[in-house]
Amino acid sequence: MKLSRPLSWFLLAFGVWSWVIWITFVKNLWNDGSGLAFDDAGDPTAYFWVHLTLAVVSFVLGTAIGVIGLRGLRALRPTS
Template sequence: MSRKIAGFLVALGAFMVVEWINLGFNLADGHDTGFYVVHGILIVVNVVLGIVLGVIGWRGLRARGRDRSAGLGQQ
């Protein structure tokens, strides 16, 4: 995985987590219970996906750094 892609995944994961948690705090009162159930499920799923993408990107950055320090990343 290239450094650009790994960095993009970390940034995307962080953005998703922050954005969906923010949405959760900004839900207005006065909706039916189903509204909150559906949005709660969406928030949980997207926060988990954001964390997974961030971890994949972070591992990609770390692996790339280990390859370069070992001399394997030279072309």
């Protein structure tokens, strides 16, 4: 089954968006100064671990979706 060109581009763009959003999110989580991500001793809290897990899973799924889009675009290229 071949994906359409617009759908392939959408999936690839979603993968790139995932990289930008979730890497930025993890950087912000790591540098959190509000006291939610780290306790007074500097140890990670449950909030940190839950949000890090969400970010990693979303990042992996976004990457997989982007790869599907890239493969869809490659399949649409004319062969010589």
